[in-house]
Amino acid sequence: MPVSLASATRRGFLIGFAAINAVAVWSAAAFARTGPLPSWNDGVTKTSIIDFVGRVTSPGGVDFVPPAERVAVFDNDGTLWCEQPIYFQAAFGLDSVRAMAPQHPEWKQQQPFKAFLSGNKDALAAQGEKGLLTLIAASHSGVTTDAYAASVADWLTRAQHPRFHRPYNELVYQPMVELLASLRANGFKTFIVSGGGVEFMRVWAEKAYGIPPEQVVGSSGVTQFKIDADGKPVLMKLPKVEFIADGPGKPSGINRFIGRRPILAFGNSDGDHQMLQWTAAGPGARFVGIVHHTDAAREYSYDRESKIGKLDKAWDEAMQLGWTVVDMTKDWTTMFASERGTAEASQ
Amino acid sequence: MPVSLASATRRGFLIGFAAINAVAVWSAAAFARTGPLPSWNDGVTKTSIIDFVGRVTSPGGVDFVPPAERVAVFDNDGTLWCEQPIYFQAAFGLDSVRAMAPQHPEWKQQQPFKAFLSGNKDALAAQGEKGLLTLIAASHSGVTTDAYAASVADWLTRAQHPRFHRPYNELVYQPMVELLASLRANGFKTFIVSGGGVEFMRVWAEKAYGIPPEQVVGSSGVTQFKIDADGKPVLMKLPKVEFIADGPGKPSGINRFIGRRPILAFGNSDGDHQMLQWTAAGPGARFVGIVHHTDAAREYSYDRESKIGKLDKAWDEAMQLGWTVVDMTKDWTTMFASERGTAEASQ
Numbered sequence: 001m002p003v004s005l006a007s008a009t010r011r012g013f014l015i016g017f018a019a020i021n022a023v024a025v026w027s028a029a030a031f032a033r034t035g036p037l038p039s040w041n042d043g044v045t046k047t048s049i050i051d052f053v054g055r056v057t058s059p060g061g062v063d064f065v066p067p068a069e070r071v072a073v074f075d076n077d078g079t080l081w082c083e084q085p086i087y088f089q090a091a092f093g094l095d096s097v098r099a100m101a102p103q104h105p106e107w108k109q110q111q112p113f114k115a116f117l118s119g120n121k122d123a124l125a126a127q128g129e130k131g132l133l134t135l136i137a138a139s140h141s142g143v144t145t146d147a148y149a150a151s152v153a154d155w156l157t158r159a160q161h162p163r164f165h166r167p168y169n170e171l172v173y174q175p176m177v178e179l180l181a182s183l184r185a186n187g188f189k190t191f192i193v194s195g196g197g198v199e200f201m202r203v204w205a206e207k208a209y210g211i212p213p214e215q216v217v218g219s220s221g222v223t224q225f226k227i228d229a230d231g232k233p234v235l236m237k238l239p240k241v242e243f244i245a246d247g248p249g250k251p252s253g254i255n256r257f258i259g260r261r262p263i264l265a266f267g268n269s270d271g272d273h274q275m276l277q278w279t280a281a282g283p284g285a286r287f288v289g290i291v292h293h294t295d296a297a298r299e300y301s302y303d304r305e306s307k308i309g310k311l312d313k314a315w316d317e318a319m320q321l322g323w324t325v326v327d328m329t330k331d332w333t334t335m336f337a338s339e340r341g342t343a344e345a346s347q
Numbered sequence: 348m349p350v351s352l353a354s355a356t357r358r359g360f361l362i363g364f365a366a367i368n369a370v371a372v373w374s375a376a377a378f379a380r381t382g383p384l385p386s387w388n389d390g391v392t393k394t395s396i397i398d399f400v401g402r403v404t405s406p407g408g409v410d411f412v413p414p415a416e417r418v419a420v421f422d423n424d425g426t427l428w429c430e431q432p433i434y435f436q437a438a439f440g441l442d443s444v445r446a447m448a449p450q451h452p453e454w455k456q457q458q459p460f461k462a463f464l465s466g467n468k469d470a471l472a473a474q475g476e477k478g479l480l481t482l483i484a485a486s487h488s489g490v491t492t493d494a495y496a497a498s499v500a501d502w503l504t505r506a507q508h509p510r511f512h513r514p515y516n517e518l519v520y521q522p523m524v525e526l527l528a529s530l531r532a533n534g535f536k537t538f539i540v541s542g543g544g545v546e547f548m549r550v551w552a553e554k555a556y557g558i559p560p561e562q563v564v565g566s567s568g569v570t571q572f573k574i575d576a577d578g579k580p581v582l583m584k585l586p587k588v589e590f591i592a593d594g595p596g597k598p599s600g601i602n603r604f605i606g607r608r609p610i611l612a613f614g615n616s617d618g619d620h621q622m623l624q625w626t627a628a629g630p631g632a633r634f635v636g637i638v639h640h641t642d643a644a645r646e647y648s649y650d651r652e653s654k655i656g657k658l659d660k661a662w663d664e665a666m667q668l669g670w671t672v673v674d675m676t677k678d679w680t681t682m683f684a685s686e687r688g689t690a691e692a693s694q
Contacts, residue, residue, distance in 0.1 A: 068559060145602055189561070202606045212415060213606030214536070214562075220603050225595035225621050233624045235602050242590075242603075248572035255492055255582050256567050256589075257604060259549045259560030274572050277580045 036182035039175040039334040046331065048324045049179065052287040056263065057186050063285035067187035071262040073254060073275065074180070076194035076201060076218075078268040078309040079291050080209060082161070082171040082336075084300040086121060087308065089200050090132050091168065092155050094124075097135065125307040129195045129219075129246050129271070141239035145199060145223060148237055152203040169204045170338035176266075176291075177337050180209055188264070193217045193253055195246030195271055199237075208337075217257040219244045250275035266291065273314040280321065288323040290314060295329040383529035386522040386681040393678065395671045396526065399634040403610060404533050410632035414534035418609040420601060420622065421527070423541035423548060423565075425615040425656040426638050427556060429508070429518040429683075431647040433468060434655065436547050437479050438515065439502050441471075444482065472654035476542045476566075476593050476618070488586035492546060492570060495584055499550040516551045517685035523613075523638075524684050527556055535611070540564045540600055542593030542618055546584075555684075564604040566592045597622035613638065620661040623670065635670040637661060642676040 040046040055063040056070065077083035086094075097107070097116045107113035112131040115123035127135070140148055156169050164171060180190050190211055192201060198218030205211050222242045223235040245253040251274050254262065265272075265279035268291040280288045292311065293302050303311040318325050328335070387393040402410040403417065424430035433441075444454070444463045454460035459478040462470035474482070487495055503516050511518060527537050537558055539548060545565030552558050569587040574580055592600040598621050601609065612619075612626035615638040627635045639658065640649050650658040665672050675682070 071561075191561075198603065198606070206415075214418075214538075214604070216606060223599045223602055225598045225625070227624075233598070233621065233628045235598055235625075251572045251580065251582055252570045255570055256545065257561070259545065259563060274580065277574075278572070278582075281580045 036185065037175065037178050039178055039332060041331055041333055043331060045324055045326050049287070049289075052264070052285065053183065053186050056285050065263055065284065069260060069263065070183075070186070070188040071191065071258060071260050072180075072183050072188045072264040072266075073191045073193045073217075073258075073262040073279070074176070074265070075250075075267040075269070075272045075275070076192050076196055076205075078293065079266055079272070080172055080176050080180075080192070081169075082164075082173075082299060083309050084302070085162065085308075086124060087129075087132060087196070088161075088168045088171075089196050090116075090124060091159065092152065092200065093132065093135050095155060095159060096140070096151065122307070129244065140221075140237050143237055145235040145237060148199055149203050152200055156204060164336075166336075166338055169208055170336065172208045172337045173291075173332070174334045174337040174339065175332045177209060179266075180211070183264070184210065189215065191215045191217060191258060191262075193245060193250050193275060195219055195244065195249075197221070198245075217245055217253045219246070219249075246271045248274045251278035254278065263287065265289070267314065268293065269309040269311050270314050271309075273317070276314060276323065277317070280323070288318070288321075289326060290318050290323060291326045292328065294327050295332075295335070297329075298335045299328065383532065384522065384525050386525055386679060388678055388680055390678060392671055392673050396634070396636075399611070399632065400530065400533050403632050412610055412631065416607060416610065417530075417533070417535040418538065418605060418607050419527075419530050419535045419611040419613075420538045420540045420564075420605075420609040420626070421523070421612075422597075422614040422616070422619045422622070423539050423543055423552075425640065426613055426619070427519055427523050427527075427539070428516075429511075429520075429646060430656050431649070432509065432655075433471060434476075434479060434543070435508075435515045435518075436543050437463075437471060438506065439499065439547065440479065440482050442502060442506060443487070443498065469654070476591065487568075487584050490584055492582040492584060495546055496550050499547055503551060511683075513683075513685055516555055517683065519555045519684045520638075520679070521681045521684040521686065522679045524556060526613075527558070530611070531557065536562065538562045538564060538605060538609075540592060540597050540622060542566055542591065542596075544568070545592075564592055564600045566590055566596075593618045595621045598625035601625065610634065612636070614661065615640065616656040616658050617661050618656075620664070623661060624664070627668065627670070635665070635668075636673060637665050637670060638673045639675065641674050642679075642682070644676075645682040646675065 037046060055061055056065040058064055074080055077087055081088070094116050097113060101107060101117055107117060112124065112127040112135045115127055116135065156167055159168060160166060161168055161171055183190055192205060192211055192215065194201060196218050198216055198220050201216050201218055202213040205216050206213065220242045222238045222240040224238055225233060225235055228234050243249065250272065254275065261282040262279045263282065263285065264287040265276050266289040267276055276288045280286050290311070293300050293309065295301060302309060303315060384393060402408060403412040405411055421427055424434055428435070441463050444460060448454060448464055454464060459471065459474040459482045462474055463482065503514055506515060507513060508515055508518055530537055539552060539558055539562065541548060543565050545563055545567050548563050548565055549560040552563050553560065567589045569585045569589045570582040571585055572580065572582055590596065597619065601622065608629040609626045610629065610632065611634040612623050613636040614623055623635045627633050637658070640647050640656065642648060649656060650662060
């Protein structure tokens, strides 16, 4: 009797569980169609995001966080938009340096210009983020901040990605655009914290992601204030790197620019490791996410061995500490915002 | 006939004008009682502010500015709070250095420590903003950013201004607190852009002014990310100045941190001159204001000859270009927020 009672109870539990599951699946399907993350497949990853947002926004709950403290930070290259086969800012630098090369014969023997001008992608990648930024800073010295922004905007209208044959700023990840919008709808303030140049990103980030210029943290070159020949104040870009917002520079950049510890952070590489650690170490509920590039068919597949966006130590720590790792193949129904038409990122 | 017609017209015009004026005066008086700037006396200064805000927020008007571009920047020392007889951050540094001095005998012979420890205010002022920041950075090396913020908060509960015998963070100008709140109510985003230390200001700025940490731009020291003995990530403050947001550093700081040119800027000294020029030089409607310290009875009176908050070149340019110069004696009914009770800065 105890056995059959136990069996009956267990069957009843299983029947009930199945019924609950059916409701859950139905709800999730309905949510997927009408909810805030339509390009995310149902599963552990999506559930972990929705659960976290629900907890920190429930007044009276143990994990409630006041809106002013709902700071969310996102790496850009490889996290919000594609970063292969080379960082898009490097593509811009390459095009700019090519255009300027006739006036600079000395560049043929000088790195990182030599790597750029010879079209050697491996040599270019070997220069790393700092080499890239040195090049960008140098190739744009002597221009005003306004002229630089105009040249980025102009390039975006002309340049195309070598594989996808679309403007680079259309290669933003639709699921991440939806996540940003959903967080903002839940009272979060969304920031970019990227090793990329802050002035490069600000030109297109607001339209692509709904993130205004003052919420973009990035690497920067020194600027110099001067009054030009027409008596107009301008800021000249000097060929000198001022700050690199990569690796340990990310928590330093968060401290300097934002001044609050994030409660949610997303990255995709070891360059984001310290930002993820810094976010995870705060008190209260935290969400730490990593975008894992697993989808060679729709995008690229790379991690521990990649020269760009290497994901090794941060991945180990994610698995050890239970951070959320997004599998692009399994978790995302759509890759690029441009597949769904224009990215309608709202403020 | 033409003469008397002209006279009649002129009289009619004058009568009409007087009537309009009466309405205007009545409205302004009502506005002063119930409006957003109750601590500002009626007059040219208050009118110029109200007029500007009205123009940039009127949809369809020629001067309309979309909310996202309504960036307003304010110097802090001498513009939002008192800066005499020494910068308040210097007072904090002095107290901190005094507390640490027994462990640093070498400071007795070393500037700017010598000036601090001997209590020589003139020698201290002669070290300028950079000397001050060098001292602050040095005197706080080896502490984490969290420990530093806690020490500032603790100091504010204990220290008192030598003349007003009140905590320093109660010596914020009530009229400016009202202006900040009024601008935010009109869709502006308000920022501090100060030569003061960004980590010093963020501790109390949100409560005093309603300006959140991520909208405080200031000077900074280098921070270093490390994992401490307990395995916890921390940011250590190093004795190295990283960025001085004073003079030409202000437009550079605006470019780096905010990424949009302000449409309204307020300062009080030549250290704000380039920020005011940068703001004024943008297209469309602009408001440039200077707080002129004229009130020795209620606060301090100083300008061209002052070692702290020297106002000379910026004042000349203000008069030449018609920028708004606030006369604290004439324009402000109330000086400090603490005279009206707690500063109820919202948002």
